[in-house]
Amino acid sequence: MILEDLCDYIEAETALVYDSTLLIGALESKIKGSCVVVQEFAGGFENWSGMIQHPIMVQAQDLTYLLAKTLIYTVYDLLQNKAGFDDTALSDVLFCEVLNRPFPLGQSPAGLFLFSTNFLLRMK
Numbered sequence: 001m002i003l004e005d006l007c008d009y010i011e012a013e014t015a016l017v018y019d020s021t022l023l024i025g026a027l028e029s030k031i032k033g034s035c036v037v038v039q040e041f042a043g044g045f046e047n048w049s050g051m052i053q054h055p056i057m058v059q060a061q062d063l064t065y066l067l068a069k070t071l072i073y074t075v076y077d078l079l080q081n082k083a084g085f086d087d088t089a090l091s092d093v094l095f096c097e098v099l100n101r102p103f104p105l106g107q108s109p110a111g112l113f114l115f116s117t118n119f120l121l122r123m124k
Contacts, residue, residue: 001113002054002090002093002121002122002123003024003039003040003056004024005040005087005089005090006038006056006090006121007022007024007038008085008087008089009085009087009089009090010022010038010075010078010079012087013078014074014075014078015074016074016075017110020035021033021034021036022035022036022038023035023036023037023038024037024038024039025037025039025092025121026039027059027108027114027119030122031061032063032110032112033062033063034060034062034063034067034068034071035060035061035071036057036058036059036060036071036074036075037056037058037059037061038058038075039056039059040054040055040056041055041056041057041058041118042055043055045104050123050124051094051122051123051124052123052124053120053121053122053123054120054121054122054123055099055117055118055119055120055121056118056119056120056121057117057118057119058072058075058076058079058116058117058118058119059072059105059114059115059116060072060075060102060114060115061108061112061113061114061115061117062112063111063112063113064113065104065113066112067113068104068112068113069089069102069104069113069115070119071084071115072102072115072116073102075117076098076101076102077106079098079119080094080096080098080119081095081096081097082095082096083095083096089090089100092123092124093121093122093123094122094123094124095121095122096119096120096121096122097119097120097121097122098117098118098119099117099118099119099120100118101117102116102117103115103116103117
């Protein structure tokens with residue numbers, strides 16, 4: 001599954017830990033600390049050439065604004081406009097296109113600062 005493979009790649013390249021500070025799915029209100037969440041969003045399709053376009057959203061949260069921003073940029077800097085992946089699980093990903101730079105979403109009901117960024121994985 002592309003999300004698991006992408007999280008494995010992020011975990012291998014950063015200090016984030018899968019199922020602890022790096023999660024798949026939506027931000028949950030029960031998570032009260034620092035974390036990054038990778039999830040899909042609407043808009044993916046297979047175009048006329050057979051290339052698959054798979055949209056990915058990455059969100060980060062932390063108790064402080066600057067640490068939340070640092071978390072999101074950790075993933076953004078790793079994936080931004082990346083051409084190809086050495087990881088065999090991601091060998092079908094030809095390009096990871098940035099759809100927008102990280103931006104603040106405000107604060108969660110628990111008072112955590114939230115940031116988001118979006119990518120489009122172009123896959124064969």
